[in-house]
Amino acid sequence: MSQQRLDRTDADSREVTAPDAEAFERRRRALRARRLRRGWVAWALVVPAAAFYVVFVLKPIVLTVQYSFYDWDGVTAASWVGLGNYAKLLQDPELGGSIVHAFELILYFSFIPVALGLATAAIIRKFATSRISVVSRTVLFLPQIIPLVAAGIMWTWLLSTDGLVNQVLRAVGLGSITRAWLGDFHTALPAVGVIGAWVLFGLCMLLLLAGMTKIDPSLYEAARIDGAGAWREFFSITLPSLRQEVGVCLTVTVIAALASFDIVYISTQGGPGNATLVPGLEIYYLAFFQRQVGTASALAVALMLLVLAVVLPLQRLNRTGDS
Amino acid sequence: MTATACSAPGGDNNNAANTQGSTSTSTAGGQPTCGTAPVKLKMYIETGFPLPKDLSDEFTKQYPNVTFDVREDQFAVITQNAPRVLVDDPPDLMRLPQVSELAKDNLLLNLDPYATAFGWDKWPQSQLEQMRVNADGSRGDGPLYAMGLNFSMTGVFYNKKLAQQIGMTAAPTTLAELDQDLQKAKDAGIVGIAQFNGGATGGLAFPLQNLMAAYGDPAPINDWIFQKKGASIDTPTNLQAAEHLDKWIKAGYFAKDINSFDYATMMSRFIGGKSLFIFDGDWESGNLDKQMAGNAGFFIMPPAQAGGKQAAMSAPLTYGISAKAANPDCAAFFLNWVATNDKARTIAVQVGGSHPMGPADAFMPPVEANTVTAQTLDAGAKIGKDNGAMDFIANATGAIYAKSWTPNLQKMVAGQQTPQGLLTAVQKDYESEIGG
Numbered sequence: 228m229s230q231q232r233l234d235r236t237d238a239d240s241r242e243v244t245a246p247d248a249e250a251f252e253r254r255r256r257a258l259r260a261r262r263l264r265r266g267w268v269a270w271a272l273v274v275p276a277a278a279f280y281v282v283f284v285l286k287p288i289v290l291t292v293q294y295s296f297y298d299w300d301g302v303t304a305a306s307w308v309g310l311g312n313y314a315k316l317l318q319d320p321e322l323g324g325s326i327v328h329a330f331e332l333i334l335y336f337s338f339i340p341v342a343l344g345l346a347t348a349a350i351i352r353k354f355a356t357s358r359i360s361v362v363s364r365t366v367l368f369l370p371q372i373i374p375l376v377a378a379g380i381m382w383t384w385l386l387s388t389d390g391l392v393n394q395v396l397r398a399v400g401l402g403s404i405t406r407a408w409l410g411d412f413h414t415a416l417p418a419v420g421v422i423g424a425w426v427l428f429g430l431c432m433l434l435l436l437a438g439m440t441k442i443d444p445s446l447y448e449a450a451r452i453d454g455a456g457a458w459r460e461f462f463s464i465t466l467p468s469l470r471q472e473v474g475v476c477l478t479v480t481v482i483a484a485l486a487s488f489d490i491v492y493i494s495t496q497g498g499p500g501n502a503t504l505v506p507g508l509e510i511y512y513l514a515f516f517q518r519q520v521g522t523a524s525a526l527a528v529a530l531m532l533l534v535l536a537v538v539l540p541l542q543r544l545n546r547t548g549d550s
Numbered sequence: 551m552t553a554t555a556c557s558a559p560g561g562d563n564n565n566a567a568n569t570q571g572s573t574s575t576s577t578a579g580g581q582p583t584c585g586t587a588p589v590k591l592k593m594y595i596e597t598g599f600p601l602p603k604d605l606s607d608e609f610t611k612q613y614p615n616v617t618f619d620v621r622e623d624q625f626a627v628i629t630q631n632a633p634r635v636l637v638d639d640p641p642d643l644m645r646l647p648q649v650s651e652l653a654k655d656n657l658l659l660n661l662d663p664y665a666t667a668f669g670w671d672k673w674p675q676s677q678l679e680q681m682r683v684n685a686d687g688s689r690g691d692g693p694l695y696a697m698g699l700n701f702s703m704t705g706v707f708y709n710k711k712l713a714q715q716i717g718m719t720a721a722p723t724t725l726a727e728l729d730q731d732l733q734k735a736k737d738a739g740i741v742g743i744a745q746f747n748g749g750a751t752g753g754l755a756f757p758l759q760n761l762m763a764a765y766g767d768p769a770p771i772n773d774w775i776f777q778k779k780g781a782s783i784d785t786p787t788n789l790q791a792a793e794h795l796d797k798w799i800k801a802g803y804f805a806k807d808i809n810s811f812d813y814a815t816m817m818s819r820f821i822g823g824k825s826l827f828i829f830d831g832d833w834e835s836g837n838l839d840k841q842m843a844g845n846a847g848f849f850i851m852p853p854a855q856a857g858g859k860q861a862a863m864s865a866p867l868t869y870g871i872s873a874k875a876a877n878p879d880c881a882a883f884f885l886n887w888v889a890t891n892d893k894a895r896t897i898a899v900q901v902g903g904s905h906p907m908g909p910a911d912a913f914m915p916p917v918e919a920n921t922v923t924a925q926t927l928d929a930g931a932k933i934g935k936d937n938g939a940m941d942f943i944a945n946a947t948g949a950i951y952a953k954s955w956t957p958n959l960q961k962m963v964a965g966q967q968t969p970q971g972l973l974t975a976v977q978k979d980y981e982s983e984i985g986g
Contacts, residue, residue, distance in 0.1 A: 294559055297558060297559060299559055300633070301633055301634065302633040302634070302637060302655050302657065303655050303656075304558065305558045305559045306558075307558065387807075387815075388806075388807040388810065388811075406807070407807035407809065407810030407811070408810075409810050410808075410810020411809070411964075412961075412964045495749060496750035496952075497749075497750060498750060498956065498960055499747075499809040499810075499957075499960035499961075499963070500809075500957040500961035500964065500966065500967075512949065512952060512953055515629070515630035516630075516952050516953065517948060517953070517983065518633070518651065518948055520559075
């Protein structure tokens with residue numbers, strides 16, 4: 228965009244140096260040809276990415292929607308069942324539980340990382356220039372670059388019966404509450420949530436910190452002159468200015484919670500006794516163990532709509548806040 | 551792309567089915583062979599188990615014109631990919647999960663012609679019945695769709711040092727004696743059974759099925775696993791078994807955290823001396839003879855009544871040939887060689903730890919006395935005599951283990967499921983899966 232604008236001023240300036248009408252016409256034609264050429268270049272640049280997007284994103288979505296109307300085991304000929312698979316979803320009692328679990332995970336995947344992210348970002352901003360800030364930023368962001376599978380395996384060790392978490396609890400005299408955190412019906416889902424919070428916290432913190440650096444320092448100065456304390460500064464200036472960043476954090480993490488699969492798959496596989504079963508895992512079991520590709524696709528489509536239904540209002544909230 | 555997107559998915563492989571009998575048939579005396587021209591057998595095996603590789607290496611040594619192109623995956627991955635791989639990238643030999651759906655979908659080669667040609671039909675038929683699938687998908691009879699590299703046995707392994715500590719001098723001969731040993735272990739502060747039961751693999755299915763066989767006849771259990779019409783897991787003797795298991799749970803004979811750990815953790819705890827018993831199979835015999843030399847023992851689950859018949863889960867290590875395989879004759883020849891060649895049978899025992907397939911009077915390699923391997927091989931003979939071989943209740947359908955046995959057994963451990971509730975729930979899931 229800016230490149231184009233630059234070129235036009237370039238052309239305009241040359242126009243002034245060549246007032247001759249014929250030359251002007253030639254120039255215009257050349258300009259149009261160049262624009263056309265540039266259009267082709269633009270297309271050539273977009274096509275590879277667009278092709279990948281179509282083949283690996285749009286086509287699978289379309290196919291998933293198509294499969295959801297068939298009774299198909301993935302191999303033999305499929306038979307058309309219309310909305311039958313969707314009706315089956317509504318009758319599945321297990322599924323209701325898994326959706327509730329997904330919403331419970333929002334607490335751990337979204338609210339905790341955003342709240343903690345705000346707090347840490349506010350603290351780190353205070354010593355923005357010192358080395359501690361760089362070090363702590365890097366350390367806190369690290370979980371984000373660790374593959375989820377590795378994070379899941381590491382946390383299953385930490386949370387196991389003789390893992391570090393229980394060792395620490397025993398050392399500080401809390402031996403009575405130690406347990407196999409991922410194998411206990413009451414603590415398995417929160418334990419999975421903690422893993423997710425640990426992974427997503429760094430992302431939120433970095434996003435929020437970046438947002439804070441954009442805030443005009445004079446606002447803080449003015450507030451301080453008016454006698455505002457640190458709390459007042461945070462709630463009256465920092466938080467409102469970060470509305471968009473918070474919106475992005477919430478969007479990303481809510482999607483991560485509702486569509487969670489990898490962390491759960493690695494740490495509990497939905498156990499014990501379906502206590503951590505989530506829709507993503509249910510889709511996987513339906514497709515690859517029960518070989519009901521149609522039902523699995525229907526659930527995938529339903530999950531996509533559910534995610535959109537939750538995330539889209541968040542966007543609108545964001546936009547009205549902007550205007 | 552639009553054309554394929556608008557037509558119904560699947561069904562592209564149906565014409566490939568039943569095209570048995572191959573393009574490159576080379577026969578010697580009526581039996582298919584690998585011929586003399588270079589052959590590359592495509593083999594898809596389970597990673598972590600050296601047996602198929604050792605067998606294929608030995609085979610190449612004896613038949614230098616045959617080489618192997620081996621692909622390895624974890625069993626869970628093989629389970630997920632099996633149908634697609636058999637169609638899209640058909641292997642000549644492939645480690646198979648539950649065969650009934652694959653056979654029903656015409657993805658596997660019917661091995662009956664080979665069984666006749668090689669004389670497999672003259673072997674003890676209990677070895678093969680799990681791999682026979684009827685047109686309706688029920689197992690137990692019908693055409694043969696797979697072959698074993700050997701067949702495994704399950705039972706109870708025990709730690710000899712810990713057994714000595716609690717005064718257990720001999721393997722229990724009745725269920726009551728086993729109960730007493732468990733109680734003695736508990737009194738001595740020793741974990742009775744650190745059985746894996748976490749994630750999607752409910753290992754309590756092992757003791758449960760052993761208890762089922764201790765109380766009742768294995769035949770109806772097999773009928774249920776083979777999807778015979780009208781079969782039910784919810785029987786009076788199975789209820790007794792589930793109640794007995796519940797009694798063990800409530801008595802604290804299992805490790806407290808069994809719902810949180812997997813198979814590998816169980817093995818490391820048992821080898822590390824943190825569990826008196828584990829319910830497991832003889833595929834670990836070789837491993838235990840190495841890592842717990844002289845300290846591990848094995849017995850088949852004792853019967854409820856003294857002198858009663860004994861049964862055990864026993865299953866062939868199934869390998870099948872894709873219906874679209876390029877070299878089916880050579881693959882079948884390899885499978886026959888594994889069961890009948892002395893060198894191959896030695897590898898099956900020494901590397902695989904399990905009993906080789908084949909005729910009852912076939913060559914058996916010498917095994918050092920007092921090893922777990924010797925004990926499990928003896929146990930295999932006893933099971934054969936009692937006609938007590940069962941398939942595993944986890945193999946009844948594709949999802950029954952992960953989606954029904956496991957969550958319900960985990961709930962039972964947490965006191966959230968009753969023995970009757972367990973059987974009712976599993977039977978219901980079983981019926982809905984077979985019906986649907």
